Amino acid sequence: MSTLNIALAQINPLVGDIDGNTQLIIDEALALANKHDVIVFPELTLTGYPPEDLLLRPSIALRVDRAIQQILDSNISAAVVVGYPKREGGKLFNMAGVLAQGQVLFEYAKQCLPNYQVFDEKRYFEAGSKPGVFQLNGVNLGLSICEDIWDGSPLDQLQSADVHAVLNLNASPFHQEKQAEREALIAARAKKLGAPILYVNQVGGQDELVFDGGSMVATAQGEIVGRTELFKNACLSVELDTATKQVSPQASKSGHPADPLADTYEALVVGVRDYVNKNRFKGVVLGLSGGIDSALTLAIAVDALGKERVEAVMMPFKYTSQLSLDGAEDEARRLGVKYRVIHIEPMYDAFTQALNEAFEGQQKDTTEENIxxxxxxVLLMALSNKLGYLVLTTGNKSEMAVGYATLYGDMAGGLDVLKDVPKTQVFALSRYRNTLGEVIPPAVIDRPPSAELAPDQKDEDSLPPYEILDQILELYIEQDESAESIVAKGFDKEQVYRVLRLVDLNEYKRRQAPVGIRISKRAFGRDRRYPITNGWKVGD
Incomplete structure (x- = not known):
């Protein structure tokens, strides 16, 4: 055979929905089979990724076997390459199977199991050891799964197999500038191997993770010649010339925008859309304070779900400025969402009056701010219960890091859209969003940040400027640098030690915070897990 037509099917599975994922695979394969010899789906497509402890359920093997048989019974004329978990000899493997001619033609077990950042595969899987080489229509093809290509050693096994191309199945989550890293890696691996690499990745949100797709083709010379759009269901068609090992994508679009803020913004939109839709919420409600965090959150929510499924609530108090009132109303009008105003003074007065005796002789402090x-x-959760809407919280990464958030207050909700977005990037993303159409009032972006829980309050009254704070936080949280190392970079020692102590002291709050969308290499939650109770000192 002189040519082999291969489709890279970039799809959005739902974790645990084996029946639904199976039907998605069948529908996609039937639509592509008349023009392709091979259709390649992402890693663990049948279960979705990451399936986590669903892999420990006793019935999963039966369900996967039934799904594979359903695909085989669908009379798909092309070979289907799909990922799934499989137990053999009492061990569970992360498997890729080639389904063709009414049978499972070949299976390959993932050899390199990632156990860092958000990955926890050694908890579930055993590593394979055999090279992934199979023959289809007289063509030698290699198989690898995600981390295999980052490690590189499984590809070394293919050097002597004279493969015409390598199919690489992925469930690779997004973080900022990840696609550029992937493209450089895939190009280098293909050049070293001397054979094209066809890389397919899934898309969609799964809890805090967002999968951006970015499926691509690298030539044997190490050149990326085709890629899909990011964050969208897509198919990349590739023609492989088996005589020359050359590949010719038949249709491709650039999926790597010039402005990385565009990637980050789209990741947040996809994360909100899939979290809300996959969990079957009718819509979302959020507190719109007139500040920049809630303003950006509202814009993302509308872009994700449409204005009809978003409600914004202004809840003023005597410290709420006219600028906040005007800014919130202006943005709600620009975006066309349902908007209501509920004053909290009657509730606040009821709480403080009930506590008068208990607080007798005590000075006012953050207790009253937290009330x-x-x-x-309380108001937002009541609306959530009554309307079936998910409450979006609006805290950013800088605030979550140092504990500038109130348990059971502004942390009450189901999804924190900006949990992994530092404050300085909140400003940048807000300005980026306004380049697509000005929906966030400029006065909201330009004003000094304030929680408005006390007269004339400003965030920088008790924190370093965000330009400084975010640099310290990035060095400590994302790069794991010590206090002394950060000070050596020119930061004020007293500021550094205070910020790091705040980060360490507030782990208990973050454990009780809503899940948030991950956009960095080191987010709170899956990535960074510190003990709440510990005797570690900042200078250690």
Whole structure:
């Protein structure tokens, strides 16, 4: 055979929905089979990724076997390459199977199991050891799964097999500038191997993770010649010349925008859309304060779900400025969402009056500020219960890091859209969003950040400027640098030690925070897991 037509099917599976994922695979394969010899789907497509402890359920093997048989019974004329878990000899493997001619023609077990950042595969899987080489229509093809290509050693096994191309199945989550890393890696691996690499990745949101796709083709010379759009269901058709090992994508679009903020913004939109839709919420509700965090969150929510499924609530108190009132109303009008105003003073007064005796002789402090935030949390959760809407919280990564958030107050909700977005990037993303159409009032972006829980309050009254704070936080959280190392870079020692102590002290809050969409290499939650109770000191 002189040519082999291969389709890279970039799809959005739902974790645990084996029946639904199976039908998605069958529908896609039937639509592509008349023009392709091979259709390649992402890693663990049948279960979705990451399936986590669903892999421990006793019935999973039966369900996967039934799904594979259903695909085989669908009379798909092309070979289907699909990922799934499989138990052999009492061990569970992350498997890729080639389904063709009414049978499972070949299976390959993933050899390199990632166990860092958000990955926890050694908890579930055993590593394979055999090279992934199979023959289809007289063509030698290699198989590898995600981390195999980052490690590289499984590809070394293919050097002597004279493969015409390698099919690489992935469930690779997004972080900022990840696609550029992938493309450089895939190009280098293909050049070293001397054979094209066809890389397919899934798309869609799964809890805090977002999968951006970015399926691509690298030539044997190490050149990326085709890629899909990011964040969208897509198919990349590739013609492989088996005589020359050359590949010719038949249709491709650039999926790597010039502005990385576009990637980040789209990741947040996809994360919100899939979290809300896959969990079957009718819509979302959020507190719109007139500040930049809630303003950006509202814009993302509308872009994700449409204005009809988003409700914004302004909950003013006596410290709420006219600028906040005007900014919130202006943005709600620009975006066309349902908007209501509920004053919290009656609730606040009821709480403080009930506590008068208990607080007798005590000075006012952050306790009273937190009662304001908790009054707002009660209102939003009541609306959530009554309407079937998910509450979006609006705290950013900088605030979550140092604990500038109120448990059961502004932390009350189901999804924190900006949980992994530092404050400085909140400003950048807001300005980026306005380049697509000005929906966030400029006055909201330009004003000094304030929680407005006390008269004339400003965030920088008790924190370093965000330009400094975010640099310290990135060095400590994302790069794991020590206090002394950060100070050596020119930061004020007293500021550094105070910020790091705040980060360490507030782990207990973050454990009780809503899940948030991951956009960095080191997010709170899956990535960074510190003990709440510990005796570690900042200078250690």
């Amino acid at each position: 304001q935030a908790r009054s707002r949390g």
